[in-house]
Amino acid sequence: MGKMDWEQSEGKWITHACFFACGGRCVNRSLVRDGKVICQDTDSLHPDSPDYPQQRGCARGRSLRHAIFSKDRLKYPLKRKHWRVGGGDKELRGRDEWERISWDEALDIVASEVTRIKNKYGNKAILATGYEYRNVIPGLYTAPSLNAYGGCTVTWGQASQGAFPLVANSMKGSYDLGATDFSDRYEIRKAKLIVMWGQNPAWSQAGNPMYHYLQAKKAGARFVFIDSWFNPSMQVLADEWIPIRPGTDTALLLALAYVMIVHQVYDQDFLDTYCVGFDRYHMPSGAPREDNFKDYVLGTYDQTPKTPDWASKICGVSPEKIEQLALEMATVKPMTMRASQAPARTDNGARFVQAFYTVGWMTGNVGLPGSEISAGGSAGNMVFGGPPLVRSGSKGCTWPANPLCQPPRGGGMLAKGNYDPEAYYGIAMPEVWDAVASGYYHDFIHGVQPIDIRMIWKIGDGGRMNQNPNFSRAVEAYRKVEFAVASDLWMTNDARYSDIVLPASSMWERDAEVLTQINRETLIFAQKVVDPPGEAKEDLWIEAQLAKRWGIDPLLIQPLSTKQMSFNELLGAEVICENGDWEPLIKVTQEDLDRRGIRGTPHEGRVPLDQFLETGVYQVPRHEDDCFGHVQYADFRADPESCPVATPSGKFEIYCEQLPLRFKEFGLSEIDPVAHYVPARGGYEEAHACLSEKEYQDKNDLKGQNFSLQCISVHSPNRSHQLFNNVAQLREVFPHDVWINQLDAQKIGIQKGDFVVVSSKSGSLVRRAKVTSLVMPGVVILGQGAWSMLDKDGLDRGGNANTLQSSELTGEGHCTWNTTLVRIDQWTGDPLDLDYLMSFDGELEETL
Numbered sequence: 001m002g003k004m005d006w007e008q009s010e011g012k013w014i015t016h017a018c019f020f021a022c023g024g025r026c027v028n029r030s031l032v033r034d035g036k037v038i039c040q041d042t043d044s045l046h047p048d049s050p051d052y053p054q055q056r057g058c059a060r061g062r063s064l065r066h067a068i069f070s071k072d073r074l075k076y077p078l079k080r081k082h083w084r085v086g087g088g089d090k091e092l093r094g095r096d097e098w099e100r101i102s103w104d105e106a107l108d109i110v111a112s113e114v115t116r117i118k119n120k121y122g123n124k125a126i127l128a129t130g131y132e133y134r135n136v137i138p139g140l141y142t143a144p145s146l147n148a149y150g151g152c153t154v155t156w157g158q159a160s161q162g163a164f165p166l167v168a169n170s171m172k173g174s175y176d177l178g179a180t181d182f183s184d185r186y187e188i189r190k191a192k193l194i195v196m197w198g199q200n201p202a203w204s205q206a207g208n209p210m211y212h213y214l215q216a217k218k219a220g221a222r223f224v225f226i227d228s229w230f231n232p233s234m235q236v237l238a239d240e241w242i243p244i245r246p247g248t249d250t251a252l253l254l255a256l257a258y259v260m261i262v263h264q265v266y267d268q269d270f271l272d273t274y275c276v277g278f279d280r281y282h283m284p285s286g287a288p289r290e291d292n293f294k295d296y297v298l299g300t301y302d303q304t305p306k307t308p309d310w311a312s313k314i315c316g317v318s319p320e321k322i323e324q325l326a327l328e329m330a331t332v333k334p335m336t337m338r339a340s341q342a343p344a345r346t347d348n349g350a351r352f353v354q355a356f357y358t359v360g361w362m363t364g365n366v367g368l369p370g371s372e373i374s375a376g377g378s379a380g381n382m383v384f385g386g387p388p389l390v391r392s393g394s395k396g397c398t399w400p401a402n403p404l405c406q407p408p409r410g411g412g413m414l415a416k417g418n419y420d421p422e423a424y425y426g427i428a429m430p431e432v433w434d435a436v437a438s439g440y441y442h443d444f445i446h447g448v449q450p451i452d453i454r455m456i457w458k459i460g461d462g463g464r465m466n467q468n469p470n471f472s473r474a475v476e477a478y479r480k481v482e483f484a485v486a487s488d489l490w491m492t493n494d495a496r497y498s499d500i501v502l503p504a505s506s507m508w509e510r511d512a513e514v515l516t517q518i519n520r521e522t523l524i525f526a527q528k529v530v531d532p533p534g535e536a537k538e539d540l541w542i543e544a545q546l547a548k549r550w551g552i553d554p555l556l557i558q559p560l561s562t563k564q565m566s567f568n569e570l571l572g573a574e575v576i577c578e579n580g581d582w583e584p585l586i587k588v589t590q591e592d593l594d595r596r597g598i599r600g601t602p603h604e605g606r607v608p609l610d611q612f613l614e615t616g617v618y619q620v621p622r623h624e625d626d627c628f629g630h631v632q633y634a635d636f637r638a639d640p641e642s643c644p645v646a647t648p649s650g651k652f653e654i655y656c657e658q659l660p661l662r663f664k665e666f667g668l669s670e671i672d673p674v675a676h677y678v679p680a681r682g683g684y685e686e687a688h689a690c691l692s693e694k695e696y697q698d699k700n701d702l703k704g705q706n707f708s709l710q711c712i713s714v715h716s717p718n719r720s721h722q723l724f725n726n727v728a729q730l731r732e733v734f735p736h737d738v739w740i741n742q743l744d745a746q747k748i749g750i751q752k753g754d755f756v757v758v759s760s761k762s763g764s765l766v767r768r769a770k771v772t773s774l775v776m777p778g779v780v781i782l783g784q785g786a787w788s789m790l791d792k793d794g795l796d797r798g799g800n801a802n803t804l805q806s807s808e809l810t811g812e813g814h815c816t817w818n819t820t821l822v823r824i825d826q827w828t829g830d831p832l833d834l835d836y837l838m839s840f841d842g843e844l845e846e847t848l
């Protein structure tokens with residue numbers, strides 16, 4: 001049956017959205033017949049063009065119905081069979097049997113265990129994990145009922161953003177993903193050179209970004225990619241691939257700076273006017289003049305010029321290539337240089353961020369059409385910037401805040417240096433499982449302190465057990481605490497290792513929601529598609545029932561119905577006019593309100609409510625040279641005196657005095673005021689510490705060496721973090737193999753398709769090997785987000801990259817996923833099933 005047949009068949013098309021942790025929020029539509037989803041479509045609501053692009057989703061969003069209706073979807077409250085007050089046999093967590101129980105029994109157990117633990121150990125002993133993608137309360141990273149009941153411990157630190165928020169906020173006064181830190185999508189078409197540093201938008205920013213990059217390519221831009229593998233985006237866009245060893249990007253950047261300096265091709269005027277700290281003549285008052293960036297690069301005081309020869313030995317890029325790239329970057333204008341956060345998700349990632357901005361600013365590509373020095377872009381249809389052109393209204397209610405522990409996440413208050421030294425901030429995310437298991441954590445401000453976590457409560461879709469570093473330690477942590485509860489959609493690891501599992505409803509099963517505004521041109525009203533399965537309930541209903549049991553007014557937790565909240569957002573939505581004024585998006589009458597049983601005030605607007613709801617999508621019409629364009633830092637470039645950036649000097653701070661101070665406050669690692677190269681823990685130098693370069697090249701047998709391969713974990717096209725891993729169709733289309741260069745494979749005796757064991761100091765997993773020339777020698781690639789499945793020997797048969805990852809802390813508490821050393825050995829056990837034949841409905845249980 002063709003698409004037109006589906007369009008004409010009986011049933012109703014309902015617009016909703018992909019709501020998962022990629023953050024993209026692409027349009028999704030379902031044909032619903034007799035309460036069943038017959039098929040899915042993405043945005044086909046209007047003809048597609050580069051100026052007025054459809055908000056199309058990727059394969060994951062188009063597979064939502066397989067996730068929503070999967071066999072392992074949780075439908076009833078469950079209790080671990082051998083659970084007893086205090087935990088019972090805690091070693092059975094993760095492999096015990098389940099018993100179906102009533103909601104009343106489940107809620108009574110959770111309520112009484114929370115009260116018992118709170119009274120005996122205090123609220124600090126309760127750890128809340130997870131994040132907000134399913135939660136209807138954006139930005140609230142914990143359960144509101146717990147907040148009203150005295151609060152709980154939460155985590156801080158950076159996952160996706162790596163070292164960027166702290167360093168960017170310090171050096172340039174902002175780190176504003178998806179808004180002012182990027183130029184408008186039309187600007188990329190003006191760039192003549194586009195340098196993509198660690199970027200793979202085809203996989204990590206699925207949705208429209210590749211489409212916009214293609215327009216730039218059609219307009220004649222040359223694309224240069226710098227990465228450790230020939231990633232799928234390069235197959236479409238790249239004019240040149242420059243392979244680089246993981247964790248050595250700073251060395252390459254310093255050598256680029258060296259070439260620009262000795263050839264005098266950098267933009268001295270820009271540096272003099274808009275930056276501090278590049279050379280001895282432009283240092284902040286009081287700062288040692290010899291500590292400037294230029295003299296460090298030239299080796300004036302340390303006697304080590306950061307020449308292309310020096311860098312080449314570290315990063316693997318030839319001196320000739322470094323010279324050529326530096327000259328091209330400095331002379332071809334306009335240039336856009338974009339980094340993903342991946343090179344900053346390393347042990348020395350903060351130094352990469354410093355060097356990236358510094359070298360970008362040396363070229364002067366800031367604040368002019370087609371020019372951009374930027375980083376980030378983590379999701380769907382964001383990536384390109386500018387202030388919103390359409391925005392939602394407020395939900396019309398607030399929730400209790402956590403009175404015990406501040407929630408400083410996502411480039412938030414800690415990254416901006418705006419914190420209270422007396423406050424409790426909880427546990428750094430990378431070490432959370434280590435802290436629970438060991439009883440010690442690194443307290444922000446006060447250093448290593450004891451911590452006594454007795455209970456873990458997982459809310460939202462996120463899944464910290466699987467997604468935080470060191471899965472084996474997570475199992476230890478879960479088997480240590482007295483009580484663990486998870487509200488979830490599926491039997492994820494967070495649920496599997498809990499005592500009580502509460503089945504939550506998904507966004508497809510709620511009344512409606514205006515999705516978080518991250519795409520500046522589009523507002524999507526995600527409408528209810530089907531009823532919740534079995535006895536699944538909304539998060540806020542669950543929370544309100546618990547609050548009642550604690551004597552708290554449930555209206556504090558669920559002040560409005562979800563329907564009323566969503567219509568408040570929709571009816572309060574505004575769209576920008578050509579003169580810059582805002583007008584209501586929706587025209588609503590009293591009859592509209594009465595018919596839907598919602599409260600509100602009738603008002604005029606651009607689109608009548610009924611008409612809007614036919615599609616549920618509003619997209620601002622755009623054309624080239626319209627009045628909605630945005631050039632990153634255009635105001636600052638035009639008038640740095642009147643429009644300074646938010647740093648102490650009002651300029652970009654190449655020499656950043658506050659950065660070492662901030663690092664000292666965190667107490668996890670150190671940094672210099674200007675970009676220096678320091679080898680990473682788990683980096684190239686450590687991999688080769690026991691071998692000279694020649695010995696490494698000559699070595700025929702890698703098996704004799706411990707952990708000499710550098711493993712980077714990448715976003716996969718089949719998962720959004722851990723979400724969608726239970727969709728067999730996606731697992732079949734995008735196999736979760738470990739990619740290894742054919743030269744390394746040859747040394748170990750691995751053939752394409754062999755199963756191999758990948759081991760680090762933290763754990764081991766088994767995967768099928770993809771032997772390929774698309775990844776550089778010495779590097780292996782593993783997609784992140786697969787669900788761990790430990791066997792009786794502790795081997796992870798699910799292939800979770802976090803099984804390999806250590807809990808080491810650095811910077812502002814960011815994860816160091818891309819400086820992880822591994823070894824690879826042949827799998828010698830029984831033949832293994834292929835990924836898509838693995839089951840997540842309980843058939844393949846852990847067999848400890």
Ligand code: SF4
Pocket residue numbers: 018019020022023024025026056057058059060061062205206207379380381720
């Ligand atoms: S890009 Fe992200 S939001 Fe869009 S369909 Fe894919 S997973 Fe969903």
